[in-house]
Amino acid sequence: MRNGQLNNLKVLTFIRQELRNGATDSEKILWEQLKGSKLAGRKFRRQHSIGLFVLDFYCxxxxxxxxxxxxxxxxxxxxxxxxxxxxxxxxxxxxxxxxQNADVLKNVSKVLSEIQQHFTTPNPLLKQEGA
Incomplete structure (x- = not known):
């Protein structure tokens, strides 16, 4: 399967929508910090499917x-x-x-820091400034 055939399959559209509408408090809190490329300029998607798996968030x-x-x-x-x-x-x-939900609720800053530690590509915001 090509990559385009793996992402957001039409068959999962309803499930992804239901998961977005029924997000937990911790998912809502984390999404507020990730949406709009707020975390080091990285774009995140929520309830994004890869094959038949729906991921909470995907960069x-x-x-x-x-x-x-x-x-x-x-x-x-x-x-x-x-x-x-x-x-x-x-x-x-x-x-x-x-x-864990509790980790996001107790210390979202620590969760965001850990996510950032796993970034391997250059910050897109720095690339734009230097252009």
């Missing part, structure tokens, strides 16, 4: 997925599913970072 330029997990993700069967899902996503050369 295309960094090939970086951000997942925000609630308590349900501590259940053994869900952990196994998450691990399998993550391995499948990583085979597409996409890195996955996971955070």
């Amino acid at each position: 295309p330029s960094e090939r970086l997925a951000i997942e925000v997990d609630g308590g349900i993700h501590d259940a053994p069967d869900v952990k196994i599913h998450d691990e399998e899902r993550q391995k499948a996503i990583e085979t597409l050369d996409i890195r996955v970072l996971r955070f």
Whole structure:
């Protein structure tokens, strides 16, 4: 499958919309910090699908997925599913970072700092200023 065929498949449009509308408080807080290229000029998408997987947040330029997990993700069967899902996503050369809801709610600045530490491309804002 070509990359264009993997992103935001039409069959998942309704699911992505439902996930956006039903975002958790921690997802809403993190989205406020990521939208509009606020984090080091990187564009993030929310509830973006790659193949049949819907990612909480995705930064295309960094090939970086951000997942925000609630308590349900501590259940053994869900952990196994998450691990399998993550391995499948990583085979597409996409890195996955996971955070707990509580981490975002307690210290979103720390979460943002950790996300930034995983950026590997030059800051697009600096590139524009130097042009």
